Amino acid sequence: MKQHIFLTRRSETLPTWNAAFPGASLLPYPASGSQLARPGEAVIWLHVAGDKPDPALLVQEVAGLAPGCCIVVLSNVPSDEEGLAVLEAGAVGYTNALAVPEVLRQIASVVENGGLWVGPNLLQRLIAGMATRSTQVNSSHLDKLSAREKEVALAVAGGASNKEIARRLEISERTVKAHLTAAFERLGVRDRLQLSLLINGTPQASSAPPQTLH
Amino acid sequence: MKQHIFLTRRSETLPTWNAAFPGASLLPYPASGSQLARPGEAVIWLHVAGDKPDPALLVQEVAGLAPGCCIVVLSNVPSDEEGLAVLEAGAVGYTNALAVPEVLRQIASVVENGGLWVGPNLLQRLIAGMATRSTQVNSSHLDKLSAREKEVALAVAGGASNKEIARRLEISERTVKAHLTAAFERLGVRDRLQLSLLINGTPQASSAPPQTLH
């Protein structure tokens, strides 16, 4: 069990923190210059309230003062954006400052074992946003389609209905469906919306760095 | 402590599973029709090997047989793509089938408390991918929507189906539709595809007919 340090602005400790980690230290956080803990031997619980000092910058600063330590951010007003920001800044956990002791201990055990902790809501948003773009992005998707399929696919990507496309291309609605089915198959998507995302390059996941880290 | 059920194709149990949960059940998984467990009272460990039966579909099928239960996927050949797929399908955890007992128990404790479990690698990828993208979503339109409508609209813009969104937000599919109908109305679009184009800021204008009718 590593040492637990709570960093907060107002030097008051929340009852839940004590309940979770009776032996933890409490420090005011503009801890200038001095080292906070022996490298890699502590879990830093960083309490942020609002965005006065940018939480992400704060995380980076604290990371400098406690190299190798896990930083978990406790937010008074949690939001997906803030969570995203601090995690990107190097925090390994993000949760509500009022989380119950069980959850705090849960988080501790996860991060102490090298894991990251993200709340279900944020996580699901991440998954939702990522899921469609993970499937093999090649930018030259349209090249995989025949001329006609391409026309139909582009119309769909522009938001047209099958009926509209049929009228526009002067073919039956049935044929539009046939071309679409072929396009879905060839591009490996399951419906017109994902086809649209693919063609419109909405994913742009190709630019996301692989990130091997830690 | 909930009941633990391991579903696997070959009816052999891995030593690590036993070590982690001595009292767990082991079942072959094409368990047709019959209910697997009392609703919400079990953790289902779904063992997948390769992609013969699509893991994501399998998750959905099992979810139907064990409503309210947590499904954790154990993969013989884990990949970010597979993880993403099963999590999107409703699984609440994804890890290597050979994970050591400590990790399995860790995962169990997380999901039993309503959390999602995603390995550090995949999670980092999600965060990295999201952080670069989250700024470019067209928020001006989203401001016209209520908090809940926004969540649904964003999921749709990411390519999710109503069923998936319902599962993700833990509401009925009917409610998803209600939020969507409201969002269409407020943003002046006629269906999910055009909503996606609007939110993702896709410049379509030229090819997409205004179409007020209906």
Place this chain on the structure above:
DNA sequence: ATCGCCATTGAACAAAAGGACAGTCAGGTA
């Protein structure tokens, strides 16, 4: 306390989308 907004859901319904199976026709190639 009444009003309006929001979140939620049910039932029923209509329309759109998509899959399965089957078939014609034109053009190019082994």
Place this chain on the structure above:
DNA sequence: TACCTGACTGTCCTTTTGTTCAATGGCGAT
């Protein structure tokens, strides 16, 4: 010529989407 591919179409059927009508409960404002 036999074979293949792409474009095109039909019918039948299932699933998904979206609407209409209707209702409940929470919550903040007047």
